Amino acid sequence: MIIVGVTGKIASGKSSVCKYLKTLDGIIHLDLDKAVWEILDYPEIRDLLDMRYPMCVEGLSWHDYSNEVLRKELSKKAFSDFEVLDFLEDITIGSLYPLFRQKVSRYSNCHVKILLVESAILSKTGPIQYWCGHTIEVVTDEEDRRDNFKRRAMKGSVESNELLDAKFDAISKRQSGDEKNNLITLHNKGGCFNYTKKMAEEIINNILNPSEQNIGKS
Numbered sequence: 001m002i003i004v005g006v007t008g009k010i011a012s013g014k015s016s017v018c019k020y021l022k023t024l025d026g027i028i029h030l031d032l033d034k035a036v037w038e039i040l041d042y043p044e045i046r047d048l049l050d051m052r053y054p055m056c057v058e059g060l061s062w063h064d065y066s067n068e069v070l071r072k073e074l075s076k077k078a079f080s081d082f083e084v085l086d087f088l089e090d091i092t093i094g095s096l097y098p099l100f101r102q103k104v105s106r107y108s109n110c111h112v113k114i115l116l117v118e119s120a121i122l123s124k125t126g127p128i129q130y131w132c133g134h135t136i137e138v139v140t141d142e143e144d145r146r147d148n149f150k151r152r153a154m155k156g157s158v159e160s161n162e163l164l165d166a167k168f169d170a171i172s173k174r175q176s177g178d179e180k181n182n183l184i185t186l187h188n189k190g191g192c193f194n195y196t197k198k199m200a201e202e203i204i205n206n207i208l209n210p211s212e213q214n215i216g217k218s
Contacts, residue, residue, distance in 0.1 A: 001107065001108055001112045001113065001114070001115055001135070002113065002114050002115070002133050002208070003104070003114075003115045003117060003131050003132050003133060004114055004115070004116055004117065004132060004133065004134045004136060004204075004207060005117050005118075005119070005122045005129060005132035005134070005135035005136065006018055006116050006117065006118045006119075006135075006136045007030075007118075007119055007120065007121075007122040007123075007135060007136070007137050007138070008120065008137055008138035008140075009120065009139075009145060010145070010149055011145045011146075011148035011149035012117055012138045012140050013138050013140055013148075013188035013193075013196065014120070014138040014144055015031070015118065016188075016193065016196075017138055017168045017186065017188065017196065017197075017200050018031070018116050018118050020152055020197050020200065021116060021200055021201075021204060022116065022190070024201070024204070025113075026111065026112060026113030026114065027112075027113060027115075027116060027204070028107060028112055028115055028116070029115075029116045029118065030100075030107075030108075030115060030116065030117050030118065031118045032056055032100070032117060032118060032119035032122075032125060032128070033118070033119065033120070035072075035096060035099055035100065036088075036092050036096065037067060037071055038099065039092045039095045039096065039099060040067070040070060040071075040074070040088070040092065041067045041070070042095065043211055045061070045091055045092065045095070046061075046062040046063050046070075048076075048091050049062040050062050050063070052087060052152060053077065053084065053087075055073075074088065078112065084188075086134050089121075089124065093124070093125070093126065096126075096128065097123060097125075097127055097128055097157075100117075100125075100131075111197060113208060114204065114207065114208070117131075118133060118141055122135065122148060124160075126178060133207075134181065134182040134183075134184060135182060135183050135184065136184050136185075136186050136203060137184070137185050137186065138186050138188050139172065139184055139185055139186070139187055139188065140187070140188040140189070141218075155170070158170070175194060184203055186199055186203060187199070
């Protein structure tokens with residue numbers, strides 16, 4: 001099994017690329033962002049949240065929330081205050097690698113050719129990034145990313161256009177990573193996802209059959 005990292009800035013299209021690639025034979029997908037939400041459901045992690053950011057709402061603590069509600073509440077806090085986001089990274093990063101190893105072990109017993117490991121901040125995941133024999137960085141036009149981000153963020157939101165622009169710029173700046181493991185750039189052309197799918201398949205084929213073509217060369 002070959003482990004391939006998939007990274008890219010917010011709203012670049014990395015989730016769409018993974019969603020498509022996992023429909024291909026022998027490919028499965030692990031979203032590290034979702035793995036983080038599993039970790040935030042650990043009782044000891046909720047204890048840390050209670051100590052640092054007590055809810056003080058009708059006597060409720062973070063332990064009283066379902067994972068779905070917890071996620072929504074923390075997302076609101078984290079993207080309005082990056083100090084909260086830093087704290088969440090600090091308290092979950094130590095548990096992320098053991099959880100990753102556990103999932104990899106489970107997949108290694110299946111007939112899996114490629115495990116896609118998706119994360120916007122792969123360079124911050126410690127040893128996980130070094131398990132990736134290759135890393136695909138999904139990039140797209142800056143304005144397309146901004147429009148995608150705002151379209152998603154506006155669902156159920158009353159935030160102004162200016163505030164969403166500021167959030168987009170701040171998050172993008174935080175996500176400037178340093179991925180170096182056989183980095184392959186995949187250009188996600190806005191409005192032409194069929195092209196993106198074709199190029200993604202070509203990259204996967206080159207990873208599986210490195211003798212046929214030099215991986216990473218366009």
